[in-house]
Amino acid sequence: MEANYTAGLKFKIFNIAIKLFLGGMLFYGGIAKFQNPLPKPDSLIEQVKSGQEIAADTDMLMIKNYIFGMQQTNYFWQFLGFTELFAGTLILSQIFSIAGAFIALPLTINIFLFHLFLEPGEDGELYLTLALLFANIWVVFMAYEKWKSILVDQSAIQFKAN
Incomplete structure (x- = not known):
């Protein structure tokens, strides 16, 4: 009995550590988006004209162009930072971690693909x-029992004879 309790406690601690x-x-990544001021829209062009090495x-160069493009929209870089902060805060709260994990999933996929x-x-x-x-993925998967009813409406597949 005590072995099951210890194993369950270790599993809970592991889940908390993962969260x-x-x-x-995510919180750190969101904060980092607001650390430096955004470059001016023509700063990259001015660097090229003056003969400075860009990359x-x-x-x-592909990395700089990708990030520079997000920054130059005047909204997306900040939106990305805010979304990372928001998702990170929800996950850190432990109470709203499932919602935060769902919000963060497209972000973490993109972060991984960026580096890949x-x-x-x-x-x-x-x-x-x-x-x-x-x-x-672990946080989302471990909460499957809590969110699976959202995917399938059981009342829609029940057939009643009149």
Whole structure:
């Protein structure tokens, strides 16, 4: 009996640790989006005109162009930061972690794919973002019993004879 209690307690602690990791990383990523002022819309063009090196290689240029494009929309970079902060806060609260995990799922997929396709040589970051994605999937999967009724309306598949 005590072995089951200990195993259950360890499992709960593991789940809390996963949520703290996921929520903390998202919260940190959201804060980082607001750390530096956004560049001016023509700053990249001015760098090219003045002959400054923008990136050391093509891979770095693709990364800079991708991030610069999000920043230049004047809303998306901030929206991304706010969404990361919001999802991270919900997950860290432990009470609303399921909602936060669902909000964060498209974000963590995109973060992983960004590192997979735009930074394939950065193994450490790739493994970290993969762990972030797996943590997000874990939180969603572990809450399956709580949200599965949303997917299937049982009353819609019940047939009653008149």
